[in-house]
Amino acid sequence: MTNLMTYPIRIMLTLVLLALLIAAATCTSPAPPLVSQPPPKPQETATPMCTRTLNIAHRGARSLAPENTLAAAAKALEIGADMWEFDVAVSADGELFLLHDDRLDRTSNVRELFPGRAPWSSHTFTLAEIRQLDFGAWFVALDPFKQIAAGKVSPQESARYRGEKAPTLREALEFTRQNNWRANIEIKDQRGKPGDATVVEKVVALVDELRVADRVLISSFNHSYLERVKKANPAIATGALVSTPDPDPLALLRRLGAQAYNPNVKAIEPAEVRRIRDQGFDVFIYTVNDEPTMRSLVEARASGIFTDFPQTLKPLSADCR
Numbered sequence: 001m002t003n004l005m006t007y008p009i010r011i012m013l014t015l016v017l018l019a020l021l022i023a024a025a026t027c028t029s030p031a032p033p034l035v036s037q038p039p040p041k042p043q044e045t046a047t048p049m050c051t052r053t054l055n056i057a058h059r060g061a062r063s064l065a066p067e068n069t070l071a072a073a074a075k076a077l078e079i080g081a082d083m084w085e086f087d088v089a090v091s092a093d094g095e096l097f098l099l100h101d102d103r104l105d106r107t108s109n110v111r112e113l114f115p116g117r118a119p120w121s122s123h124t125f126t127l128a129e130i131r132q133l134d135f136g137a138w139f140v141a142l143d144p145f146k147q148i149a150a151g152k153v154s155p156q157e158s159a160r161y162r163g164e165k166a167p168t169l170r171e172a173l174e175f176t177r178q179n180n181w182r183a184n185i186e187i188k189d190q191r192g193k194p195g196d197a198t199v200v201e202k203v204v205a206l207v208d209e210l211r212v213a214d215r216v217l218i219s220s221f222n223h224s225y226l227e228r229v230k231k232a233n234p235a236i237a238t239g240a241l242v243s244t245p246d247p248d249p250l251a252l253l254r255r256l257g258a259q260a261y262n263p264n265v266k267a268i269e270p271a272e273v274r275r276i277r278d279q280g281f282d283v284f285i286y287t288v289n290d291e292p293t294m295r296s297l298v299e300a301r302a303s304g305i306f307t308d309f310p311q312t313l314k315p316l317s318a319d320c321r
Contacts, residue, residue: 102122
């Protein structure tokens with residue numbers, strides 16, 4: 001009887017062990033997916049600066065602070081501008097500093113401090129003399145964009161602007177780097193002045209020294225300067241400034257090896273913006289202060305808009321840091 005009873009048990013144990021072995025073998029081989037997985041999505045191709053229209057504070061937030069000063073840069077940064085634009089001039093002793101005009105008298109008190117130096121051309125003053133000047137009091141006195149009268153600039157801010165100095169290019173770039181920001185450096189045309197021979201190479205050397213080549217766009221109306229930039233450092237992005245429509249912007253950019261076309265807002269139509277962008281170049285447009293035009297250029301996929309009112313442009317585009 002014992003043998004008859006144990007025989008079925010052995011058979012059952014054998015079947016159980018066999019089932020366990022089959023299950024184990026099945027677990028070691030994962031089931032194939034029901035559908036094939038798509039390949040990873042390629043990363044979106046970006047423009048040199050960003051994938052959307054950049055808010056570029058023209059000479060800093062110059063409607064709210066004295067232009068081409070660190071105060072204007074700080075205000076633009078506070079507003080949330082993506083970058084700031086400033087102008088580089090050359091002093092009598094070859095130093096690079098921020099100034100838009102050929103003369104010092106519009107934006108400083110040079111007439112008071114140096115009354116016998118008319119017409120106060122910037123290239124006839126040393127940096128030490130320029131550093132004596134007040135580049136903020138005029139803004140408070142004239143309120144050029146009527147933003148003080150409108151209550152957009154507080155009395156405390158106005159008081160701080162008095163005595164503001166013209167920064168050196170080094171100071172402007174250090175501010176940009178320290179704040180993880182971007183800058184458009186416009187090199188003013190120095191033809192006929194002592195600085196013409198070396199200004200481009202000095203700008204590039206300082207950009208390289210401070211390691212901000214990936215954070216700047218160098219532009220100029222003197223297009224030979226852009227060729228010199230590329231010769232000194234081909235990795236630096238350049239923009240061709242134009243005040244009137246160029247007959248063939250694409251040919252111009254290819255000849256210069258430039259990455260961007262920087263036209264006056266009156267010198268380009270939205271359709272032209274799209275055409276240039278479609279060819280892989282950037283289009284940075286100056287100077288746009290009214291909201292309807294800003295909106296039309298954003299819709300046209302302009303790479304960036306230079307504006308004296310970054311506070312107006314800011315709501316029209318998302319953050320881009």
